[in-house]
Amino acid sequence: MNNSVMIEAEPYSFEFFPKQCALLIIDMQRDFLEGGGFGAMLGNDVAQLRRTIEPNRTLLSIWRAAGLLVIHTREGHRSDLRDLPLSKKIRGQSRPCIGDVGPMGRILVRGEPGHDIIPELYPLPNESIIDKPGKGAFYATDLHVILQNLNITQLIITGVTTEVCVNTTVREANDRGYDCLVLEDCVGSYFPEFQTAGLNMIKAQKGIFGWVSRSAKVLAILG
Ligand code: TIU
Numbered sequence: 001m002n003n004s005v006m007i008e009a010e011p012y013s014f015e016f017f018p019k020q021c022a023l024l025i026i027d028m029q030r031d032f033l034e035g036g037g038f039g040a041m042l043g044n045d046v047a048q049l050r051r052t053i054e055p056n057r058t059l060l061s062i063w064r065a066a067g068l069l070v071i072h073t074r075e076g077h078r079s080d081l082r083d084l085p086l087s088k089k090i091r092g093q094s095r096p097c098i099g100d101v102g103p104m105g106r107i108l109v110r111g112e113p114g115h116d117i118i119p120e121l122y123p124l125p126n127e128s129i130i131d132k133p134g135k136g137a138f139y140a141t142d143l144h145v146i147l148q149n150l151n152i153t154q155l156i157i158t159g160v161t162t163e164v165c166v167n168t169t170v171r172e173a174n175d176r177g178y179d180c181l182v183l184e185d186c187v188g189s190y191f192p193e194f195q196t197a198g199l200n201m202i203k204a205q206k207g208i209f210g211w212v213s214r215s216a217k218v219l220a221i222l223g
Helices: 053-065 086-090 143-149 162-175 192-207 215-222
Strands: 005-007 014-016 021-026 069-075 128-132 154-160 179-188 211-213
Touching (some): 053 179
Parallel strands (some): 021 069
């Protein structure tokens, strides 16, 4: 699979080079997706995110079977919170907040149960996990170095949430020269209107940040 294949997408077809493409799964963590996690505690409807689990699971299994690169990210902080800006800790005035003890351990702290990836999409030992302190997967991480060393130039991006960590990562990737394809059934927002707007912002202006498609279009090629 060194040649390219066209994937049907908006605003126009995406030229997919499988060997130069990584599947980047953003923050499919228990704290965001499970009832009783950080997201639910803030009053969010986790069902809006949970609908992405099954399409991601199917895509991941086909992607793995094709022998292609998978990278997972997790948002979270050191247990001493020295990488947590005070502004992020206190914003929203929620009690408890990041670093405090919640129902699934300390909220968004590395090593705690709620910080980990949901069992349905659990990484295999050979799949890199990027632990990121911010919303974007490139900020304060070694993601760019890893992708460059593996000659990756394209990213198929899935995960949560569409307008926060997915959009921030797509924008960071653009500025570093990557082509990004976002799969709308595999990304989710707690807010339906932000799901729509977040995807529109990517594909507007003839793909100002990249392309939008659905997992079925990728499976049609790999499956
Ligand atoms: N992963 C991610 O999007 N982190 C967030 O904090 N998202 C929210 O929508 N809050």
